[in-house]
Structure formats: structure tokens, C-alpha cells
Amino acid sequence: MLRQYAPSILLAIFALSLVPAQGQYAFQTKYLDVPLDHFSYVNGSVTFKMRYLINDTYNTNGNGPILFYTGNEGDIENFAQNTGFMWEIAPKLKATLLFAEHRFYGKTMPFGNASYDSPKHLGYLTSEQALADFADLLAVINPSNRTVRGRPVIAFGGSYGGMLAAWMRIKYPHLISGAIASSAPIRQFDTDCGVFNQILTSVFSVAYTRQCSLNIAKSWDALKNASSSADGLKMLNDKFKFCSNVTKAEDITDTFFDYLTDVYGNLAMINYPYNSTFLAPVPANPVMEFCSRLAGNYTNGTELINQLQIALSIYSNYTGQAKCLNIASAYDSNMGDAGWEFQACTEMWMPMCSQGGGKDMFPKKDWDEKKYSDDCFKKFGVRPNKNVAMTIYGGEYLDGASNIVFSNGLMDPWSGGGVLRSGSNTNIKIVLIPEGAHHIDLRAENENDPGSVRAARQVHLQNIQLWVKQFRKTTKRSYF
Amino acid sequence: MLRQYAPSILLAIFALSLVPAQGQYAFQTKYLDVPLDHFSYVNGSVTFKMRYLINDTYNTNGNGPILFYTGNEGDIENFAQNTGFMWEIAPKLKATLLFAEHRFYGKTMPFGNASYDSPKHLGYLTSEQALADFADLLAVINPSNRTVRGRPVIAFGGSYGGMLAAWMRIKYPHLISGAIASSAPIRQFDTDCGVFNQILTSVFSVAYTRQCSLNIAKSWDALKNASSSADGLKMLNDKFKFCSNVTKAEDITDTFFDYLTDVYGNLAMINYPYNSTFLAPVPANPVMEFCSRLAGNYTNGTELINQLQIALSIYSNYTGQAKCLNIASAYDSNMGDAGWEFQACTEMWMPMCSQGGGKDMFPKKDWDEKKYSDDCFKKFGVRPNKNVAMTIYGGEYLDGASNIVFSNGLMDPWSGGGVLRSGSNTNIKIVLIPEGAHHIDLRAENENDPGSVRAARQVHLQNIQLWVKQFRKTTKRSYF
Numbered sequence: 010m011l012r013q014y015a016p017s018i019l020l021a022i023f024a025l026s027l028v029p030a031q032g033q034y035a036f037q038t039k040y041l042d043v044p045l046d047h048f049s050y051v052n053g054s055v056t057f058k059m060r061y062l063i064n065d066t067y068n069t070n071g072n073g074p075i076l077f078y079t080g081n082e083g084d085i086e087n088f089a090q091n092t093g094f095m096w097e098i099a100p101k102l103k104a105t106l107l108f109a110e111h112r113f114y115g116k117t118m119p120f121g122n123a124s125y126d127s128p129k130h131l132g133y134l135t136s137e138q139a140l141a142d143f144a145d146l147l148a149v150i151n152p153s154n155r156t157v158r159g160r161p162v163i164a165f166g167g168s169y170g171g172m173l174a175a176w177m178r179i180k181y182p183h184l185i186s187g188a189i190a191s192s193a194p195i196r197q198f199d200t201d202c203g204v205f206n207q208i209l210t211s212v213f214s215v216a217y218t219r220q221c222s223l224n225i226a227k228s229w230d231a232l233k234n235a236s237s238s239a240d241g242l243k244m245l246n247d248k249f250k251f252c253s254n255v256t257k258a259e260d261i262t263d264t265f266f267d268y269l270t271d272v273y274g275n276l277a278m279i280n281y282p283y284n285s286t287f288l289a290p291v292p293a294n295p296v297m298e299f300c301s302r303l304a305g306n307y308t309n310g311t312e313l314i315n316q317l318q319i320a321l322s323i324y325s326n327y328t329g330q331a332k333c334l335n336i337a338s339a340y341d342s343n344m345g346d347a348g349w350e351f352q353a354c355t356e357m358w359m360p361m362c363s364q365g366g367g368k369d370m371f372p373k374k375d376w377d378e379k380k381y382s383d384d385c386f387k388k389f390g391v392r393p394n395k396n397v398a399m400t401i402y403g404g405e406y407l408d409g410a411s412n413i414v415f416s417n418g419l420m421d422p423w424s425g426g427g428v429l430r431s432g433s434n435t436n437i438k439i440v441l442i443p444e445g446a447h448h449i450d451l452r453a454e455n456e457n458d459p460g461s462v463r464a465a466r467q468v469h470l471q472n473i474q475l476w477v478k479q480f481r482k483t484t485k486r487s488y489f
Numbered sequence: 490m491l492r493q494y495a496p497s498i499l500l501a502i503f504a505l506s507l508v509p510a511q512g513q514y515a516f517q518t519k520y521l522d523v524p525l526d527h528f529s530y531v532n533g534s535v536t537f538k539m540r541y542l543i544n545d546t547y548n549t550n551g552n553g554p555i556l557f558y559t560g561n562e563g564d565i566e567n568f569a570q571n572t573g574f575m576w577e578i579a580p581k582l583k584a585t586l587l588f589a590e591h592r593f594y595g596k597t598m599p600f601g602n603a604s605y606d607s608p609k610h611l612g613y614l615t616s617e618q619a620l621a622d623f624a625d626l627l628a629v630i631n632p633s634n635r636t637v638r639g640r641p642v643i644a645f646g647g648s649y650g651g652m653l654a655a656w657m658r659i660k661y662p663h664l665i666s667g668a669i670a671s672s673a674p675i676r677q678f679d680t681d682c683g684v685f686n687q688i689l690t691s692v693f694s695v696a697y698t699r700q701c702s703l704n705i706a707k708s709w710d711a712l713k714n715a716s717s718s719a720d721g722l723k724m725l726n727d728k729f730k731f732c733s734n735v736t737k738a739e740d741i742t743d744t745f746f747d748y749l750t751d752v753y754g755n756l757a758m759i760n761y762p763y764n765s766t767f768l769a770p771v772p773a774n775p776v777m778e779f780c781s782r783l784a785g786n787y788t789n790g791t792e793l794i795n796q797l798q799i800a801l802s803i804y805s806n807y808t809g810q811a812k813c814l815n816i817a818s819a820y821d822s823n824m825g826d827a828g829w830e831f832q833a834c835t836e837m838w839m840p841m842c843s844q845g846g847g848k849d850m851f852p853k854k855d856w857d858e859k860k861y862s863d864d865c866f867k868k869f870g871v872r873p874n875k876n877v878a879m880t881i882y883g884g885e886y887l888d889g890a891s892n893i894v895f896s897n898g899l900m901d902p903w904s905g906g907g908v909l910r911s912g913s914n915t916n917i918k919i920v921l922i923p924e925g926a927h928h929i930d931l932r933a934e935n936e937n938d939p940g941s942v943r944a945a946r947q948v949h950l951q952n953i954q955l956w957v958k959q960f961r962k963t964t965k966r967s968y969f
Contacts, residue, residue: 047881048528050835050871051612101680132531141881148880155885180660199635231646316594357531390532400628401527401621402663407637409662412888430856433963483888483913 023418034096036062036089036106039151043112045119045133047141057112059142062089062179063150064099065104073103074161075151076475077175077185079143079177080111081170082349085293088170092158093453095165098470102477105160109146111173112138113348121189128390137401138221140177149474161480164188164450164474166333166421167448169349169357171415176402179410187412187476189469190428191472193360193449196405198428202376203369205274206427212277212296221300224307225273226370228317229266231310236261242313248318252333268336272324277422278447290327293457299323354385356397411436412479414472415464418445438472496499514576516542516569516586521593521629525599526614527621537592539622542569543630553583555631557665557790559623559657560591561562561650562829568650573933575645578950582957585640589626589712591619593828594632608870611831612699617881620657620707622943641960643953644668647928648903649829649837651895659890667892667932667956669907669949671928675883677906678878681838682842682856685754688872690849692757692900697780704783704849705753710795711790713743716741724791728798729882732813748816752804757902758927762937770807773937779885781802838879855883892959896945896950898925902960918952920945 033350040058062085067073076095080089089108099106110117113134118124125131151159164185166174170191178188213222235241245261246254255261279285282298292298302320307313325334353359365373382392398404405428407413416426419441431437442450442461449458450465504552519539542565547553556575561568569588579586590597594616598604605611631639644665646654651673658668693702715721716738721843725732725741735741759765760776772778780799787793805814833839840861845853863870878884885908887893895908899921922930928939930945 046529047877048615048617049526049612050874052723053608053870054872093902128533131530132529135528135530137528144880148876153879153886155676158886179662180887181881181883182659183884183888184880196635252510263887370609392534397527398635400664401661403661406633406638406663406665407664408959409658409891410679411891479888 017331024362028085033093034064034090036108037302038062042338043142043145043397047138047145058112058117059112059146060085060116061146062086062106062108062110067103068105070103072160073105074186074473074480075105075107075147077143077147077162077164078106078108079164079166079170079173080109080114080139080374081166081168081173082111082114082352084091084115085117085277088117088167091169092451094451095467097454098473101446102473103376109143109151112142119271121391123294125347131348131389134140134348134351134389135356136173136176136352140173140180143173144184146179147181153183161186161477163476165451166193167191168193168449171448172402174412175413175415179402184410184479187414188233189399189414189416189451189474191416191451192421192423192427193415195402196425196428197359197423198357198424199404202360203364205361205422206369206371208420208425209273209277209422211279212370212422213273216280216294216296219302219425220304220306222370222413224303224305224313224316227307228269228313228365229372231263231313232259232265234310245272245314248314249321249336250333252335253337253474260314265336266372273322273370274422276324277420280420280446281449281452282444282459289324291324292327295323296429308431324329351389354389354391354393355403356394358393358395359400380399401436406466407437408432408434410434410474412472414438414440414469416440416442416448416469418442418447418449420445421447423447438468440468490694494870513573514544514570516588517549518542521626521949523622525811526680527618527625539592539626540565540596540624542566542572542586542590547579547583549584550583551586552640553585554643554960555585555587555627555664556582557623557627557642557644558588559646559650559653559708560585560589560594560619561625561646561648561653562591562594563589564595565597566595568647572645572647572843572931574946577934578953581950582953586628587630589623592622604829608609611869611927612871614828614831615836616653616656616832616878619762620653620660620956623657624651624664626635627765631664635764641666641690641957645671645931645957646673646933647671648673651834651928652882655758655890655893655895659882659891662891665954666960669896669931669953670896671896671931672898672901672903672907673895673904674906675882677839677903678837678906679884680906682840683844686849686851686901688900688905689753689757690851692760692776693753693780693850696760696774696776698784700784700786702850704785704787704793704796706845706847707787708793709852711793712741712745713738714790715794723964725794728794729801729816730813732815742768745816746852749801753850754800754902757802757900761929762901762924762939763935769804772807775803785864794945829873831869831911834869834871834873836874836881837901838873838875839877887917888912888914888926890914892952892956894918894920896920896928896930897923898922898929898951900925901927903927917949920948 012176029038039061041061042056043059045055045057048053063362076099078088078092078095085108112119113124119133120130123130147162151162153159162185164174166175171190172202174188175190175193175195178185210222213225235245253355276296276299279291280294284291285291299320303316305316312469325331360376362376363369363371363373386392417424417427417429429439433440442465444459444461450469451463519541521541522536523539526532527534553678556570558572558575564587575586580615592599593604593611599613600610603610627642629927631642640642642665644657653676654677655670656670657671658665688704692706715725716871721736756775756779759771760774763773765771779800780805783796785796786795805811840856842856843849844853845851845856866872896905897907897909909919911919920944922945924939924941929942930949
């Protein structure tokens with residue numbers, strides 16, 4: 010239920026784990042024992058096994074850089090398979106590829122099947138602990154001491170993983186030479202709560218015709234009206250073929266509204282210029298495909314709802330194989346979803362709202378801090394720590410940071426929380442991809458990639474080469 | 490007993506709390522509730538009261554910089570009173586003075602009198618938690634959000650406090666504009682274990698004549714020989730007037746040797762060119778005073794021991810008021826000592842050894858990792874986490890850091906673990922004080938200060954002014 014407040018990053022990302030790994034890229038799977046708690050000594054020396062994936066075949070000189078994917082809120086194998094950019098540049102850089110799995114996701118479960126049982130276990134799921142896990146991994150893979158320094162390490166990540174990549178460079182600059190932080194909304198903790206839905210609306214306004222977002226804006230009332238009568242509910246059941254019949258108004262105005270809101274966010278995030286199977290099989294340019302089916306000037310609510318159902322099938326049933334429409338949640342059974350909800354209920358505090366009234370295509374919904382906090386307490390026994398992410402990571406105040414590329418697709422609703430200008434700090438690089446969706450630049454090359462994505466990858470490579478060069482210059486012990 | 494391995498930083502610093510605050514400088518005492526554990530959510534929202542001291546009288550414009558002393562392993566009042574440099578520059582900078590007390594020291598006891606009862610309590614004593622306490626304090630004193638940025642903050646600290654000041658800038662660059670890290674041995678985790686005692690020996694070799702260190706080197710055997718007979722023990726009791734009579738050889742070769750080793754370290758650390766009362770009342774240039782009394786060519790062990798006793802009184806009884814010599818420990822009853830021992834048994838791993846045989850003035854003593862670890866386990870139920878400080882803070886690898894001054898007195902034995910060269914990173918500044926003892930540059934001006942100390946303070950002030958100027962330039966929101 011918290012999801013309604015936060016069209017979650019992992020909606021895009023997490024569903025990766027629903028898709029079988031394609032196995033395009035090969036790696037060894039290994040495990041490292043890391044401390045459950047890096048920052049206190051009350052638990053003795055309790056450790057757990059963190060999974061990581063490594064491919065060392067391109068490191069033919071033995072001292073190439075390490076390209077290090079800093080985990081995400083999901084199964085790391087899927088990120089390894091879906092971050093083609095790293096695989097494409099590794100041979101050029103004679104680099105080692107390393108992908109670390111974030112604690113409490115994928116197979117990295119500190120308490121096994123009991124990891125999500127209570128805050129006594131789940132309470133160790135924090136970004137700071139995860140970063141410290143990654144630091145420990147690098148200390149093993151790439152040891153430094155006073156006479157020998159290891160190899161340069163470049164951090165990579167998309168979305169929450171991009172936040173982790175940037176923070177890894179900020180917090181552990183001695184371990185990380187630079188970071189490619191793609192679609193990393195590190196400003197989302199302290200930005201307008203409505204910006205996500207504003208951008209989302211503009212994506213649906215420009216993809217085909219503006220009529221699309223206007224129709225979406227109208228659809229909420231049409232659906233609400235239909236939901237207020239038994240006949241209307243029957244019509245909706247017949248039309249959408251819900252897997253569980255809707256039986257009361259709230260099934261529409263809560264559950265279905267949330268589902269639709271998530272679908273629109275997801276469509277924008279995965280609005281790639283080629284077919285993809287991120288969340289569900291979708292065609293190339295899925296927002297345009299959706300909007301081309303919802304572009305008319307419909308004279309009544311039923312007609313609008315008819316078209317909405319047709320448009321929605323772009324996302325919900327592109328293969329034509331779906332027997333019914335499951336609006337409960339695509340990921341209720343997915344642990345990762347609960348993990349991110351827990352993080353959003355503790356330190357990853359990202360207020361979301363919609364303004365309605367023509368300012369965005371959603372019904373007006375204020376950010377209700379108290380309700381959010383109460384829901385968190387009910388679900389997890391914790392309350393949000395509103396300021397902690399800003400205090401620990403600094404949000405947009407980056408003047409002490411260096412060697413980070415922040416890349417953002419401007420058609421990604423998360424770009425509203427991204428770093429889009431570098432200010433006076435020339436050691437922070439900004440890459441904007443006007444046509445880009447969510448971290449498209451980290452994906453494998455595709456013939457349909459727009460020029461801005463190709464250019465972004467070139468800039469990434471240049472920066473990586475620069476950071477490696479800088480590192481080589483300072484490899485010799487400077488401080489003694 | 491762990492102390493023998495680590496002539497402790499806090500030997501110099503800690504004893505401050507034994508000296509009544511002189512009350513030269515005035516401040517308000519306040520408390521802030523901070524989380525017991527910043528990095529997990531297993532304890533609900535348990536907090537404790539962190540003490541801090543603030544003086545806002547010089548901040549006449551309302552937006553002056555904040556000069557922030559980042560705590561130490563001791564009572565913060567004494568650091569406020571003994572860091573005259575901050576008080577001297579505050580009026581010039583129209584600055585606020587802020588001194589935070591490190592958790593588990595002074596009056597900042599998370600579990601009150603039970604704070605040191607068990608690792609279940611003491612386990613929350615880590616540098617990372619302390620830094621996070623300080624970050625929380627700044628978030629309250631100096632809030633920033635997306636529209637308003639707070640005032641520039643300059644971190645200060647000496648010894649362990651200097652390490653914290655540097656790490657605070659490295660880990661929280663958005664909160665700290667720059668750091669003056671005086672006598673901060675951040676390389677001590679990964680340096681030669683013998684370097685401390687080598688420098689110490691050279692201090693005792695050059696202060697008066699080399700004969701002084703040669704006599705100390707001979708004294709260990711003379712004392713050991715005396716301790717091997719009942720007559721000899723009686724002679725030693727008569728000579729030194731131990732508060733508890735020594736009754737067996739180990740009382741000399743363990744307890745008294747440890748005491749003497751600590752005294753030599755302390756004398757070097759507080760070898761200021763004016764009277765001081767840090768650890769005990771001592772005259773100006775106490776090493777020279779000591780050595781001038783132990784400079785002869787003594788023909789036998791008894792004569793050497795006679796002179797050693799006379800020289801030792803410079804430290805142990807300069808006022809002539811002491812009734813007996815307490816060699817057990819100057820600070821056994823001081824909680825802070827146990828706190829630092831715990832930290833040295835967990836993350837503050839600083840191997841120490843002596844080479845003997847003319848290479849230093851001490852009996853040969855190898856670094857015995859196993860014994861150290863076993864002693865830690867016996868005492869605290871924990872074992873050292875050897876690599877954690879290097880992994881978390883990076884030791885000498887500072888190429889990603891900026892806006893830190895590392896200042897070191899070269900006559901300070903801790904300078905062996907300090908940052909003495911800046912390598913290619915021009916944003917790290919080095920200040921060397923050839924005649925300087927332990928963090929003398931942070932003390933109040935004194936007419937006997939050598940020119941190098943005066944110059945160091947000038948450089949500090951220039952860097953602080955530069956950092957404040959840099960901050961003012963970027964105060965306007967750059968990232969949006």
C-alpha cells in the first residue's frame with residue numbers, strides 16, 4: 010500500500026528478476042563473508058555471505074581497471090545481464106567486471122529465509138551497510154597497503170544503483186576512482202513532491218499527441234463514476250478481465266488507480282526505442298504505442314474506458330498470452346519489493362504527490378506524511394527517518410565531490426530528482442540524454458539508440474579513461 | 490595491559506580531564522538526542538544525549554563560519570579550554586565556536602554509568618557512529634535544504650580528534666568545508682610498527698645530548714638486574730618510593746617498564762617551550778630538562794638508576810608535592826582510557842613495537858598480534874578488526890580528498906603516522922613544524938612559541954579563509 014506514494018524505482022528495476030537471465034554474458038559466481046553490522050561491535054563477529062559475480066577474462070595485462078556495479082534493489086544476475094555497456098567497454102579497457110549483490114536482495118540474504126521476518130533482521134538493510142559490504146569486497150579483490158596500491162576501480166549503477174555508485178565515490182574515494190551514476194535521483198529526498206508526476210505527464214503529452222495525457226486525466230473520473238454502480242463494476246470486469254473481480258468502488262479507486270499509476274511510470278521508464286522485456290514484454294517506444302491508442306476525442310466515459318483498455322494491453326498483454334489482468338501487484342511475491350518498501354520506510358524518504366487540476370494527469374493527491382509514517386509502522390514496525398539521507402549523503406550539495414558522471418534521460422520521470430547541472434564544480438560531469446528513458450545509457454548498444462545515447466556512452470568512456478589515467482599517475486605512494 | 494603495545498594518543502590527551510578546566514573560555518553547554526545506532530534499524534529509535542558546547546558571541550553578522558571541534562577520546566570541556574587557537578581566530582572570522590563530545594567519553598554516556606558494562610553497550614563506541622553524531626549535530630545547528638544552505642563549517646581536531654576532523658571532511662564533504670587536522674596519525678594503521686619509538690628515541694637524543702637516550706637504553710638492563718634479587722627490589726622501592734611496593738621482578742619488567750615507556754612518550758608529546766599541566770605539571774622543554782639530568786657517563790647500574798630517578802621527577806614530581814610514585818597507571822580510574830582501549834581493540838588497530846639493539850632506546854619487543862588479540866578478547870570480549878580503518882578511511886590514499894590541512898610537529902612521535910607529504914593532490918595541504926610536539930599549533934599563542942608554530946597558525950587561518958570564500962561562492966544552489 011505504500012507503493013501508491015512512491016512510484017518505485019524498483020518497479021522498473023525489480024521486475025528484471027522476473028525475467029529469466031538471458032545468459033548473454035558469462036561470469037563466475039562467488040561469495041564473500043561480510044559483517045552483518047559494519048558499524049558496531051555488539052553482535053560479535055556475525056557475518057553473512059554476499060554474492061558477487063566476476064569476469065576476469067578481459068584483464069589480460071593483470072592490472073586493468075575494475076568495472077564495479079554497485080548493486081541494486083534486486084537480483085544481481087539480472088543487472089549483470091542488463092548492463093551491456095560495461096561488457097562492451099571491458100575488452101577495450103582490459104578490465105575486470107565485478108557485480109556485487111546488495112544485502113537483502115537476490116541470493117544475498119543475511120538471515121536466509123528469515124531475513125524479512127522482523128525489524129531485528131531487516132533493520133540491517135541500509136544503504137550505508139551495503140556500501141560498507143562493497144568496500145570490504147574491494148579490500149579483498151583489490152587490496153592496497155602502504156607499499157602496493159591496487160587497480161583503479163570505476164563504479165557503475167543505474168537508478169538506486171546509480172545513487173550507490175555516486176555515494177560509493179563520495180564516501181570511499183580511496184577505493185573508487187570515479188563513478189558513472191545513471192538516472193540516480195540523489196536529489197529526490199529534497200525536491201518538489203510533484204515533479205515525478207509532472208515529468209511523467211509531459212512524457213505522455215509529447216509521445217504522440219497531447220490528447221493522450223488529457224485522456225488519462227479524464228479517465229480517473231470515468232473509472233470512478235463506473236465504479237460507483239454495480240452495472241459499472243460489471244462493465245469494468247467485463248472490459249478489463251481482472252484476475253480477481255472488482256466488487257466495490259475502492260477496488261477501482263485504490264487498487265486499480267495505483268496499478269495504472271505504476272504502469273504509466275513504468276512505461277515512461279522503459280520507453281526505449283526497441284522492444285524490451287523489463288517489466289513485461291513491450292514494443293519499441295511503448296509510450297507512443299500506448300498513446301496512439303488513446304489519442305481520440307472521446308465523447309463519453311465508456312468510450313474512453315474502452316480505449317484505455319486497448320492502450321493498456323500494450324503493457325499488460327503485448328504478447329496476447331495473458332488470460333486476465335492482475336492489478337494487485339506485479340511483485341507482491343517478490344522479496345525485493347518489500348526490501349525497497351522497508352528502505353523507503355527508513356532512510357530512502359522520497360515524498361511523492363500529484364497536483365491534478367491540469368497540472369499533471371493524475372488525481373490530486375497530497376503528500377500525507379503522517380499516513381505514510383503510520384503505514385510504515387504498521388507494516389514494518391519502523392518510522393521514516395526523514396532527514397538521514399540528506400544528512401549522510403548531502404543531496405544536491407556536491408561541491409566536495411569529484412569524478413562522478415551523473416547521466417539522466419530527460420524523458421525519465423526520475424530525472425526530476427537527478428543532478429542536471431554541475432554548478433561550479435568541474436569535477437562533476439553532467440550528461441543529458443534528451444530522448445532517454447531510465448538509465449538507457451547503461452544498456453547494450455542497439456541500432457535504434459538515438460545519437461544522444463551513443464554520445465553519452467562515449468563521454469562515459471572518456472571519463473573512465475581519464476580517471477584511470479589520473480589513478481595511474483598517483484599509484485605511486487605519495488604520502489609517507 | 491594493552492597499553493604497553495600502544496603508547497596511547499590519549500595518554501597525552503586524556504589526562505586533560507584530570508586537570509580541572511581552567512575556565513579561560515566561556516560557552517553554553519547543550520545536549521542533542523542522537524541515535525544510538527545510525528546505521529541500522531534494529532533498535533527502534535533509541536537515542537542518547539550528546540553533549541556539545543557552543544559560543545555564538547563572535548558571530549555578529551549571523552552568518553559567520555562555524556569552527557567545529559570534532560571531539561576526542563575525552564571530556565570535551567578540556568578540549569574547548571585547551572584549543573586556544575580556535576578561540577583566538579573566532580573574533581577575526583566572526584565565527585561560532587562549537588565543540589562536540591565524542592560518544593562514550595566525558596558526559597556523553599549512551600547508557601549512563603552502565604555504558605562500559607559490556608560489549609552490548611560499548612559496542613556502539615566506534616568512530617563512524619561518532620562522525621554520524623557530529624553530522625546530526627550539524628544538521629540541527631546548521632540546516633541546509635534545497636533552497637537555503639547553511640554556513641561554512643571548518644572542522645578542527647588534534648591527535649585522534651584530528652583524525653576525526655580529516656575523516657569528517659572526507660566522509661561528509663557537504664557538511665564540512667575544510668579541516669585542520671593537527672597531529673593526526675591517520676597512517677598509523679599501516680606503517681612500520683617501530684616508527685613511533687624511533688622518533689621518540691631521536692627526540693631524547695637531540696634534546697640535550699645523545700647520552701640521554703643511550704642511558705635510557707642501558708637503564709632497562711640495570712632495572713632488570715636489580716629486580717632479580719630481593720636486595721635489588723628493596724633498593725628500587727627505597728629509591729623510587731613506589732606507592733605500592735614492588736615485590737617481584739615482573740613488577741619492574743612489566744609494570745614499571747610500561748610506565749617508563751609511557752612517560753617517555755608523554756614527555757615528547759608535551760615537549761612544549763613553556764610550562765604545562767597536561768599530564769602532570771612539567772617545566773618548559775621537559776625532555777631537555779629530563780635529559781640534562783641523565784646525561785652523564787655512569788659507571789654502574791646503581792648510579793644510572795639514581796640519575797633516572799632524579800630525571801623522572803621532572804614528570805612525576807615537578808611540584809615536589811607527590812608522596813609516592815604511582816606506576817600502576819595514571820588513568821586506571823578514567824573511563825576514557827578504557828574507551829580508547831576498546832577502540833584500539835576493535836577498529837583503531839595501531840601496531841607498535843621496539844627494535845632495541847641500538848635502533849631505538851627500548852628493549853626489543855616485537856608486535857605480537859595474537860597476544861594483542863587475546864588480551865582484547867579477555868578484556869572486552871572483542872577482537873581487533875585489523876583492516877577496517879584502512880578500508881573505511883583509506884589511510885594515506887588521499888587523492889580523492891580535498892580541503893584538509895595535515896599539520897605535524899616533527900618532534901612528536903605520532904608524526905610517524907601522520908601525513909607529511911601531499912603527493913600530487915594540491916587540495917591537501919601539509920604543514921610541518923620542525924620543533925613542534927603534539928598538536929601544539931592548536932594551543933593558544935605563547936610568547937615562547939617557535940616561529941614555525943606561529944607560521945603554522947597563519948597558514949591555518951589562510952586556508953580557513955580560502956575555504957570560507959569557496960563556500961560562499963557555491964552557497965547559491967548549483968544543482969537543480
